[in-house]
Amino acid sequence: MKSTHVIFLCLGSSIYHMELGNDTQISEFLLLGLSDVPELQPLLFGLFLSMYLITVCGNLLIILATISDSHLHTPMYFFLSNLSFADICFTSTTIPKMLVNIQTQSKVITYAGCITQMFFFILFAGLDICLLTMMAYDRYVAICHPLHYTVIMNPQICVLMILVSWVMSALHSLLHSLMASQLSFCTHVEIPQFFCELNPVVHLACSDTFLNDVVIYLTAMGIAGSSLIYVLYSYSKIVSSIRAISSAQGRYKAFSTCASHLSVVSLFYCTSLGVYLSSGATQSSLLSAAASVMYTVVTPMLNPFIYSLRNKDIKRALKPLSKEEK
Template sequence: MEPGNDTHGSEFLLLGLSEQPELQPLLFGLFLSMYLITVCGNLLIILATISHSHLHTPMYFFLSNLSFVDICLTSTTVPKMLVNIQTQSKVITHAGCITQMFFFVHFLGLDVLLLTVMAYDRFAAICHPLHYTVIMNPQLCVLVVLMSWIMSVLHSLLESLMVLGLSFCTHVEISHFFCELNQVVHLSCSDTFLNDRVIYFAAVLLGGVPLAGVLYSYCKIVSSIRAISSAQGKYKAFSTCASHLSVVSLFYCTGLGVYLSAGTTHSSHSSAAASVMYSVVTPMLNPFIYSLRNKDIKRALERFFERDTRKG
């Protein structure tokens, strides 16, 4: 393939998870179901936290933000995949690919930052319970979320602008179901040395540092829980962070699994299938983890449905 003279007029081809025609209806039904479950589940979490005053705390403020980001993250990739399967078209324009990449990187980075902030919130609640309301005051909560949005937008903007400076062949085949940053960069006809350095630096700064913060917070939390004398007190302290710990473990384990699998296999389709875990499955499971392991959320959802039933 010859490099195109007009990079912005080029088209990308999203090959998806499988090119076998008989699997397309199955993939369409599976991903449509997961997308609807993700949107409805996270939307219920948001409505429950907004409509019940006893959930107007830092923990649930961050949780509602995480649910909103999870909806946006899956909405960035899955609807386009469903449209491509339904129309039997794999084409995405250059502008559409860059736009999808920008929002995916943005919401994925925001997911990482919010999980880190939530770990600090649990650290403050368990390790400094008497000063919790002072430490996690409303102004700080809003400021932290706002700073997370700004940092994520700036990172995503930088990555997208650098990809805009690359030249591509007239028809580029991406062995993925969305425009994944690393794959798009490596399919460029230009020199990608600077892009690779920025990607690695961002991975360490926005991936490694937050992970270190989460690990540090939970080391302190475990140390504080071990110092509690009663078994009931230990269980109560652990239960306040069990849901978040489950979500963090699921997110980071699936994310690391993608990059480890990408390094050990040459199959791009295997990497794409692994990416489904942290980009689609994890946002779908988050509402179940928080609602099943959290009595406050379960009560709020029960009251929410009871109120709607009375109105009906």
């Protein structure tokens, strides 16, 4: 009897592991989106489609303006055009899929599609962080060390900074995507988001996610946290330098530039860090989704207005483009 009992235990254990192994080969996830109310779906579709088109068109105009006008071939506008490109790609990783799901009344995203979306989302989010940091450094050098600006921010250095940002962001994204792909997922595959965000996906796993959580926290603090600290430090130096400017008009112009950049930095960093550092992600899914909308959709859409449409140089560069369209 004992031997028979042992055999049944072994067979049961084998079947359990086979079933668990089959559970890891899930073919799709379900994106719950922002609302399940049918009456709200057309409103959400129209709202997010409009925001996406504004984001793409506005940022494309920035890129075209900086390319066409030789007066804008400076480090500040070079970083700005790269930020616009990153913002277009950033929103394009999430919003089109969300619009397709609303239109087809489907919440499905394939497993491979989810991991791929996660990779590109983290890639362009990291690139945004790097570019915002570089733009703060550019303003710091321009205001605090104006005599050395052309030497420090030469074209070779600017291109190198962009390349390093791409490599760092790609490695960071690859790390999280590979770690997420190694997790085991059971029957519960509903993501309380409108896209495959890292934190919700990781917390759906039925295997141990301790290492994933540690890496998420460390990279969030190491990349986004340190970048935010540097931005705040650089702007504290900028404010000290601006206060020493004798011209009231010069002080106003410098303060206006700082306020615009800091508003976008605060919006992006606070919402993104809030999502990734919130310990109760599953208990505050609605709040997390709202914060995600702020830094994935609203911030990239506001980029053309805050950085460019109030800028006289950009307006001058856009005039020939508007005449050509007419």
